[in-house]
Amino acid sequence: MFANILDFLNRxxxxxxxxxxxxxxxxxxxxxxxxxxxxxxxxxxxxxxxKAYDLHKVIQAYNIVQIVYNTVLLVVGVYFMLGPGNYNFKCISNLPLDHEYKNLERWLSYLYFFNKFMDLMETIFFVLRKKDRQISFLHVFHHVNMVYIGFMYLYYYGYGGHGFFVISFNMIVHIMMYTYYYQSSLNRDLQGDLWWKKYITIVQLIQFGIILSHSVYTLKQPDCITSRFSATWASIVSVIFIILFSNFYVNTYILPQKKAKKTLR
Incomplete structure (x- = not known):
């Protein structure tokens, strides 16, 4: 596997x-x-x-832009994969360079990649609002990883293909996440978090589970060469994020409830 990775990076x-x-x-x-x-x-x-900056209106506008951006990209992306791209989901490959819809595949992939740079603004807002506790290792690692892995895929593997199928699940998570952020910003005096916040993490875990399952399925097909590196990398990243997000979920939602129950006894 490592020999394949080195060959990939040198090309x-x-x-x-x-x-x-x-x-x-x-x-x-x-x-x-x-x-x-x-x-x-x-x-x-x-x-x-x-003093912490009041970025309430700026963040609301940012959330709306993210919701619209990811929704449009998801709808057009699904239409492309099922329609003009005609993806074979058993073994997903990039469209040939001379394909009539190759430019559409390029721009859809690129627009998702560009959105990962937009996501970095979230951490900038945390800094300017003095929300340092929210700048966790998971938060920073996730953002940095998504940008650089996105670049690596586009640079070495090309636009579209298995990677584009994988990122479609991430768009769903982003629509949920930024909808949550926007809804919670409508009431600045809200005590605690909205009841469905924890389900965003659950959906993220389901996302990585689906990606891992499909990637392993792809790797078990010896005649599926085109998606092999993408599926290998997606499997590794999915396992890492399942561990990190599971740890976050346990520490944020399960352990505090257990402590609260012990306190009431």
Whole structure:
């Protein structure tokens, strides 16, 4: 497996069309470095002696944009996979470079990748609002991973294919997540979280379970060569996130309830 990964990393891009931020590693690494330096060093130093910024309206607008963006992308993406793209879900491959709908596949994949940069704004808002407790390892790791893995896929593997099928589940999670954020922002005096917050994490775990199952199914087909690397990487990432999100769910929702029950006794 590791030999296959090295061979993959040493090869040139399979698609000659390089959209913005996909021409080399450096633009993406530069953005992620600036992001990390700001949220860990510059941002906290800047906010140390300042009051938290009131970004209520800005965040509401951001949430609406994310809901609309992911909904449109999901609808068009499903239509593309079932219609013009005619994906074979038993063994999903990228459309040929000369396919009449290749540009649509490129832009749908790219728009999802660009959305991962938009997601970084969430952490910036946390810093400016002094919500440091929300900048957890899981939060940062998830955002950084999604950006860089997205780039790696587009650069080495090409636009669309198995990876595009995988990300469609993430769009569903994002629609739920940003709907929750928007709904909770409508009542700033709300005590506690909305009742369905924990189900976002459950849906995330289901998402990774489906991706893992489909990826393993793909890998068990010896004649399915085109999706092999994508399925291998998706399997590894899914296992990592299942562990991390399960740990988050247990520590956030299960253990506090057990402690509360012990206190009442």
């Amino acid at each position: 040139s891009p399979t698609d000659p069309v390089r959209l913005p931020l996909t021409s080399s590693h450096w633009p993406v690494l530069t953005v992620l470095t600036i992001y990390m330096v700001f949220i860990k060093v510059v941002g906290p130093m800047f906010m140390r002696n300042r």
